[in-house]
Amino acid sequence: MxxxxxxxxxxxxxxxxxxxxxxxxxxxxxxxxxxxxxxxxxxxxxxxxxxxxxxxxxxxxxxxxxxxxxxxxxxxxxxxxxxxxxxxxxxxxxxxxxxxxxxxxxxxxxxxxxxxxxxxxxxxxxxxxxxxxxxxxxxxxxxxxxxxxxxxxxxxxxxxxxxxxxxxxxxxxxxxxxxxxxGHVPFATERDQAIVPExxxxxIRAAQAHAAEVVVEDSVIDYITAVIRRTRESKRVQLGASPRAGIAILMASKAWAALEGRNYVTPDDVKLVARPALRHRLLLTPQAELEGGSSDHIVQETLASVPVPR
Missing domain, CATH: 3.40.50.300 (P-loop containing nucleotide triphosphate hydrolases)
Incomplete structure (x- = not known):
């Protein structure tokens, strides 16, 4: 980082x-x-x-x-x-x-x-x-x-x-x-205290270019693909993740790896970003919603069911 x-x-x-x-x-x-x-x-x-x-x-x-x-x-x-x-x-x-x-x-x-x-x-x-x-x-x-x-x-x-x-x-x-x-500070006081940009x-542009160069091995690409496709196979999901969702996980995994100071993506990076990247992209069936299901549960079950590359 x-x-x-x-x-x-x-x-x-x-x-x-x-x-x-x-x-x-x-x-x-x-x-x-x-x-x-x-x-x-x-x-x-x-x-x-x-x-x-x-x-x-x-x-x-x-x-x-x-x-x-x-x-x-x-x-x-x-x-x-x-x-x-x-x-x-x-x-x-x-x-x-x-x-x-x-x-x-x-x-x-x-x-x-x-x-x-x-x-x-x-x-x-x-x-x-x-x-x-x-x-x-x-x-x-x-x-x-x-x-x-x-x-x-x-x-x-x-x-x-x-x-x-x-x-x-x-x-x-x-x-x-x-x-x-x-630590509460009234907004009027906070507004007058100028924050120095870090x-x-x-x-930012340089950091984005560095994150884009993070290496993703074929085994991790295959893992992301399997996760995305598995969401479409669930009977509790009416609308599964799109290819854009896979790209989102890929780019987010690279950015997370860069924040961790690595130039390569691991399956753990994929797991960490999968829930925030997919929870709003899955449309559950009415029956699944009536049973109290959520997209977060579907993502966790999907990650648990897909073999992790070694």
Whole structure:
């Protein structure tokens, strides 16, 4: 792991208590060039996690609050006519940033959610027929409340499939909650205390290039393939993992290995990233849901049933 990434992880762990694994997975997503969906009940620090990552990486940061009346053009931008200049001008929306926080993304309907699809997949936005490239690195961190909460819209499968990871934030342990209370700083005070970035955009790009060069042996490729295909064979799964899910596991495994200071991927890396990479991509049958099953259980059973390469 590079010294800059080490500083980033340390700084985030000092500000976010009880989220060590999720923090490392966020850093892995950054290295892999993927996007992250954070799910948890209100008040667990989802927005703070994204805001902290943005401040420590020093890139341009934009926050979009998703509401039922939010329009796609409020995200991507549009073309307006300036009477003074007597011409049309393109106004870029908040999606043109290095880190975009899509806060409470499931508060808006599918039409507005879909405004992010092109940006997340192709790193570009089309406005009035013209294509505009997004800055690099580009990372979308979306937060959502559990679906049983009032006023939420489930994300379509195509939208979910664009996220590299879905991370679940749960209540902290007792000691961790004490740390949160001891270290609490009002937001107004925190905002005035400028956070010094721990790495530059050039360092992020260099770290991403290093992660992309991590070696993956054929036996590990075969292991990932077997895991992906096994999810489609389960009778409790209505929609199994797609080839894009396999690519997500591959890229995430390489990024995790880079964070661990290795230039090769192990089956343990695959196991570690499989659950956050697959949990939002599997659609269970109604019967499995009635029986209390979850995609996490399916992933764990799948990993247990596939022989690990030696």
């Amino acid at each position: 590079s010294a800059s990434m080490g500083r980033l992880l340390t700084a985030m762990e000092q500000r976010l208590y009880g989220q060590k694994t999720n923090i490392r997975l966020m850093a892995a997503a950054l290295l892999a060039g993927g996007h992250v969906l954070l799910e948890g009940v209100p008040g667990l620090g989802k927005t703070k996690m994204a805001r902290t990552l943005a401040a420590l990486t020093g890139g341009e940061y934009r926050r979009i609050q998703f509401t039922p009346d939010l329009m796609p053009s409020d995200i991507t931008g549009g073309v307006i006519y300036h009477t003074k200049e007597n011409e049309f001008q393109t106004v870029r929306g908040p999606v043109f940033a290095n880190l975009v926080l899509a806060d409470e993304i499931n508060r808006s309907g599918p039409k507005t959610q879909a405004a992010l699809l092109e940006a997340m997949e192709e790193r570009q936005v089309t406005i009035n027929g013209a294509t505009h490239r997004l800055p690099e690195p580009f990372l979308v961190v979306a937060t959502q409340n559990p679906l049983e909460y009032e006023g939420t819209y489930p994300l379509p499968e195509a939208q979910l499939d664009r996220f590299l990871f879905k991370l679940i934030l749960d209540y902290p342990g007792e000691e961790q909650e004490r740390q949160i209370l001891r 790495l530059t955009l050039d360092e």
